[in-house]
Amino acid sequence: MENQLTHEASTFINFRDYKFRDPKAHGYRWVDIKHLRLPAESVGGRELLAALIGHEQFRNDYAGGGVLTDGTRHGPYWLELVTPDAYEAVSRKECAHTLWGWANQFGDVPSKLNADLQQEVFDRLAAADHVHYLNGLGDGAVHDWGGVHEDFHEFVLVDRSAGRISLVVAADD
Template sequence: MESGLAHGESVFINFRRSMRDPKEHGFRWVDIKQLRFSADPVDDEGLLAALIGHEQFRDDYAGGGVLPDGPRHGPYWLGSITPDLYAPISQEKAVQILRDWAAPLRDLPTGLEADLRREVFARVAAADGIYYLNELGDEAVHDWGRVHDCFHEFVLVDRAAGRITLIVAADD
């Protein structure tokens, strides 16, 4: 177990940016990584630090996958991200951000809605703590970090399940 966390399940949901125009080439996607933590009491800041230190966090979300020694996380330099940059938010706020991003006009196809409900919103509902990584500013953005139109990152802590879940929702 690295950084006190063990990687478990990963889920990837990919869909077109526009539900109305199937010719549009842009996509939206959600990448979900679940990691288990031990029953030893650790506060949420410690769990966030362990997540940041885990190799699964070293993903630029631009097609390269996880690079165990990689210097990037999403659009940011890995060294720019610290636990205190994650703001606690309510379940309602997390759901609002995700729904507004996924389909501003609320016209999700039935299958996609079911996938998001099962893989994203059910996990949000089960979380004891929800943290949102706010925009870090230009100095934290790596050399090609603006490849995504939107980048939303949530960390869910589910103590009953002994699980921390990293949810990244982005456009490309």
């Protein structure tokens, strides 16, 4: 099914691009969002997660390397250890709480960043039918330099009415 997920667009929100009261408050944080078109036929959530994990857009170490077609890392984890079972279903409310808490950990974000996060992340979250959270795979799954991220939050938003699955990664480096 990998070939049936089509990458439509990506958005990168770099906190350094916004004016914080404290210039160090951005904390080298960012949000990366990848949107993929769902296949025409209806498939279950587990199959969608497997297709996403198998898609080349998933091969990203989120540490400056970008998408690597032959990559072996996904964020702080070895790619081969990321499976659909590593994700847990969470509510939109739980997802929003985690992401807003992470975004505001050093104080309220600037209004422009708040608006961009609302449009690119939280409006899409509100429309999602299902939300899946990559809930930490344990120390044994962390690759050789995976500790570069202090915080790494990954959510998969499934919006069947829009025919889209969105991979949302909020992290720092």
